[in-house]
Amino acid sequence: MTALPAGSTIGILGGGQLGQMIAMAAAQLGYRCHIYAPENVCVAAEVSASFTSADWDDEDALARFAYDCDVVTYEFENVPVAPLAALPDGILFPGTRALEVAQDRLNEKDFVIELGGTPAPFATVDDAAGIAAAVEQIGTPGILKTRRDGYDGKGQWKITGDIPADITVPESGLIYEGFVDFECEFSVILVRGHDGEVRFWDSPHNTHEGGILAHTMLPAPAIVGEQVAEARALAHKAAEALGYVGVMTMEFFATANGPIFNEMAPRVHNSGHWTIEGAVTSQFENHVRAICGLPLGDTTSVSDRVVMDNLIGAVALDIEQHLSDPRAHLHLYGKAEAREGRKMGHITRVG
Numbered sequence: 001m002t003a004l005p006a007g008s009t010i011g012i013l014g015g016g017q018l019g020q021m022i023a024m025a026a027a028q029l030g031y032r033c034h035i036y037a038p039e040n041v042c043v044a045a046e047v048s049a050s051f052t053s054a055d056w057d058d059e060d061a062l063a064r065f066a067y068d069c070d071v072v073t074y075e076f077e078n079v080p081v082a083p084l085a086a087l088p089d090g091i092l093f094p095g096t097r098a099l100e101v102a103q104d105r106l107n108e109k110d111f112v113i114e115l116g117g118t119p120a121p122f123a124t125v126d127d128a129a130g131i132a133a134a135v136e137q138i139g140t141p142g143i144l145k146t147r148r149d150g151y152d153g154k155g156q157w158k159i160t161g162d163i164p165a166d167i168t169v170p171e172s173g174l175i176y177e178g179f180v181d182f183e184c185e186f187s188v189i190l191v192r193g194h195d196g197e198v199r200f201w202d203s204p205h206n207t208h209e210g211g212i213l214a215h216t217m218l219p220a221p222a223i224v225g226e227q228v229a230e231a232r233a234l235a236h237k238a239a240e241a242l243g244y245v246g247v248m249t250m251e252f253f254a255t256a257n258g259p260i261f262n263e264m265a266p267r268v269h270n271s272g273h274w275t276i277e278g279a280v281t282s283q284f285e286n287h288v289r290a291i292c293g294l295p296l297g298d299t300t301s302v303s304d305r306v307v308m309d310n311l312i313g314a315v316a317l318d319i320e321q322h323l324s325d326p327r328a329h330l331h332l333y334g335k336a337e338a339r340e341g342r343k344m345g346h347i348t349r350v351g
């Protein structure tokens with residue numbers, strides 16, 4: 001692909017903080033961004049040239065949006081796939097196959113198993129009667145998860161003994177996963193260019209609270225160093241199989257039996273926010289470079305010690321406290337309401 005010249009327009013499907021940070025990286029490279037999202041107000045549009053507020057299934061609006069764009073990408077993996085047929089061929093990077101795989105936990109696990117990866121033991125649940133059979137098959141403890149539309153620990157129930165009576169099984173079903181006895185969690189973040197070149201960032205140690213990423217840290221514990229090559233090889237194979245262009249993330253549990261695949265995100269990822277200040281080229285800049293056909297930037301970390309803390313809910317509002325450390329890089333996404341569990345910003349410290 002020939003590189004898109006400055007002044008070209010990048011369309012972004014989704015209006016959250018990931019789109020906001022992609023748009024800011026795009027602006028630095030001379031591109032303008034056009035956001036497409038169903039909300040009336042969104043933080044990505046605050047830093048972009050244009051905004052289409054329309055439903056995901058509004059094919060006319062999608063076609064008009066694409067007419068204004070030289071390339072289109074997404075920052076949200078639950079964009080419905082069928083209406084994307086309204087986009088011209090060859091404009092969407094990564095493509096729709098990556099969405100189809102990542103939107104459904106069963107597809108994702110089958111895809112990874114075919115590539116030689118190992119997820120947690122699991123069983124599918126199609127209706128309420130199937131829950132007991134799945135729990136019986138896999139054992140406890142375990143986690144019931146919605147196959148589709150789950151994120152940040154939403155749509156999940158930990159099962160330790162009796163099955164709660166209030167679980168409703170959506171039409172798309174559930175998956176019951178055995179609880180993985182892990183030493184730590186880590187992610188593999190890669191970028192793949194149009195020419196197939198792949199680069200990886202250092203793999204950070206991720207900790208979660210209530211199913212939501214809380215902290216990302218470098219260096220990761222020694223076990224991550226021992227297992228990262230195998231995890232990278234799987235992520236690389238996945239990117240090849242999908243003909244992937246852009247930044248892709250895979251999350252893993254480091255266990256005594258090697259890396260266990262948890263889930264993949266066909267997009268920039270919260271566990272890569274540290275790369276803005278902590279790597280020579282950030283995940284956001286390299287995503288823009290990849291989809292626009294520019295040479296990829298160096299992914300080397302600028303320090304072996306980097307910490308990223310998510311600011312979730314009202315804690316984000318105490319700006320003076322956050323900036324009392326003069327080395328703190330504070331990012332606030334500008335969301336209006338600091339609801340509980342809502343990602344409002346993050347802080348990165350390098351060195």
Ligand code: AMP
Binds near residue numbers: 151212263
């Ligand atoms: P997920 O939305 O599937 O990434 O789950 C959110 C978080 O819940 C993960 O990052 C883990 O901390 C925890 N978790 C999810 N699935 C499992 C599992 N099978 N075993 C242990 N912990 C899990």
